[in-house]
Amino acid sequence: MQHLEITDLCKTYKNGVKALDNVSLTISSGMFGLLGPNGAGKSSLMRTLATLQQPDSGQISFDGINVLQHPEQLRMQLGYLPQDFGVYPRVSALDLLDHMAVLKGVLNKKQRKEQVAALLQQTNLYTERKRAVSSFSGGMRQRFGIAQALLGDPKLIIVDEPTAGLDPLERNRFHDLLSEIGENIVVLLSTHIVEDVHDLCSEMAILAGGKVILKGKPASLTQQL
Numbered sequence: 318m319q320h321l322e323i324t325d326l327c328k329t330y331k332n333g334v335k336a337l338d339n340v341s342l343t344i345s346s347g348m349f350g351l352l353g354p355n356g357a358g359k360s361s362l363m364r365t366l367a368t369l370q371q372p373d374s375g376q377i378s379f380d381g382i383n384v385l386q387h388p389e390q391l392r393m394q395l396g397y398l399p400q401d402f403g404v405y406p407r408v409s410a411l412d413l414l415d416h417m418a419v420l421k422g423v424l425n426k427k428q429r430k431e432q433v434a435a436l437l438q439q440t441n442l443y444t445e446r447k448r449a450v451s452s453f454s455g456g457m458r459q460r461f462g463i464a465q466a467l468l469g470d471p472k473l474i475i476v477d478e479p480t481a482g483l484d485p486l487e488r489n490r491f492h493d494l495l496s497e498i499g500e501n502i503v504v505l506l507s508t509h510i511v512e513d514v515h516d517l518c519s520e521m522a523i524l525a526g527g528k529v530i531l532k533g534k535p536a537s538l539t540q541q542l
């Protein structure tokens with residue numbers, strides 16, 4: 318059973334903003350929701366867990382890996398969809414995903430082709446695979462973002478505010494995709510939308526001002542909001 322343990326994480330930026338203030342969380346298999354308003358520190362936590370920035374202090378472990386000491390070991394098991402996921406113009410979804418698979422270390426051509434096709438199918442983008450990602454709608458881009466996060470069979474994916482700006486239909490589709498994925502691997506989802514955690518997550522925490530102010534089961538917590 319996969320297990321992400323975050324202990325006493327602190328981060329103050331150079332401008333003096335304390336984005337993470339003694340954050341401690343235990344995240345096990347399934348889907349975990351991190352709910353909080355803009356500026357709560359969600360992206361700071363996600364970037365730290367994705368090993369893209371260093372905290373000032375604290376510990377992170379995943380499946381026995383000391384993440385802050387050995388970030389490269391986590392990266393091999395991690396998929397990440399950042400909040401500001403950028404896409405390249407005039408490159409087809411198929412070619413872009415193939416290219417990203419190479420970067421992720423899926424070097425065998427046949428294996429890569431199979432994995433890329435399977436992920437495009439899983440995210441419902443296969444029929445659109447020849448289109449440039451830059452021409453995709455918001456929902457399609459987010460689904461493409463999930464496809465790239467799943468390259469290389471990660472054990473953990475971190476998705477930062479993936480439903481912001483999606484219309485209700487696309488959000489529902491996205492929910493279906495995430496809950497399917499959450500059956501097999503740990504999904505850590507950050508959002509400011511209560512319905513996201515309510516509909517999807519088995520455990521959640523609320524972050525505000527860099528602090529975890531509540532943690533527990535969505536069914537009991539979201540009623541209080």
Ligand code: ADP
Pocket residue numbers: 329330331332370
């Ligand atoms: P650190 O203190 O971790 O070294 P920096 O101040 O060097 O962080 O900023 C790292 C990156 O974050 C820069 O690219 C910067 O533009 C960006 N950044 C700075 N301020 C903010 C902010 N308020 N919100 C989001 N990103 C920011």
Ligand code: ADP
Pocket residue numbers: 330331332334335336353354355356357358359360361362
């Ligand atoms: P959220 O994802 O919940 O909106 P963030 O982690 O982006 O929260 O931001 C938390 C706080 O830290 C905000 O006040 C933001 O302006 C600030 N912040 C985020 N990144 C940086 C950075 N790189 N440099 C300076 N301040 C930052």
